[in-house]
Amino acid sequence: GQNIDQPTEMTATEGAIVQINCTYQTSGFNGLFWYQQHAGEAPTFLSYNVLDGLEEKGRFSSFLSRSKGYSYLLLKELQMKDSASYLCAPLNGAGSYQLTFGKGTKLSVIP
């Protein structure tokens, strides 16, 4: 089975940096995805990590530590449009390649 833990809500100021943490316990781990979901919309892919370390993609970066079962999403130079839920999703690669999604972190960016 899989157990995923991420904060329910976070608030940050426009222009600031925010880090959203995710811890997981899973069997057959084969990488971790982060998705962004604006209210009332579909989730959209942000990043994927399979090796330990930091992956940078513009204002967004994602970090993975496989030994610690830990990942974080780092958002820099926050903009109002970054207000959304951020979903952590480890991939179970033990045959079925199923994603299990965390409950999501609702980020509110304030002026």
Add this chain to the structure above:
Amino acid sequence: NAGVTQTPKFRVLKTGQSMTLLCAQDMNHEYMYWYRQDPGMGLRLIHYSVGEGTTAKGEVPDGYNVSRLKKQNFLLGLESAAPSQTSVYFCASSYSAVLGGSNQPQHFGDGTRLSIL
């Protein structure tokens, strides 16, 4: 580009009625998935398919059936709707689990908002 298209977008049913949700993708993806999303519960996998003619159960399959007769379509059926099935349903697809050593992201449709009275 259409991507992943879900129909209908909204539906209200009475308890005991049946209906089929349609998902169509035009990206030639092998894998397709049905999720439901409820407040405080996150996305939960109902059923999935790893190719035409194949289906498998996910985390919460009870009360649902699926079919993948054509590669581009994945149908989700509710034979006898119950109020507990009120939810937002998302379909997703991915090219494959692994391509060139890199796992492939899932692409989501816009969702179907289903209310059962």
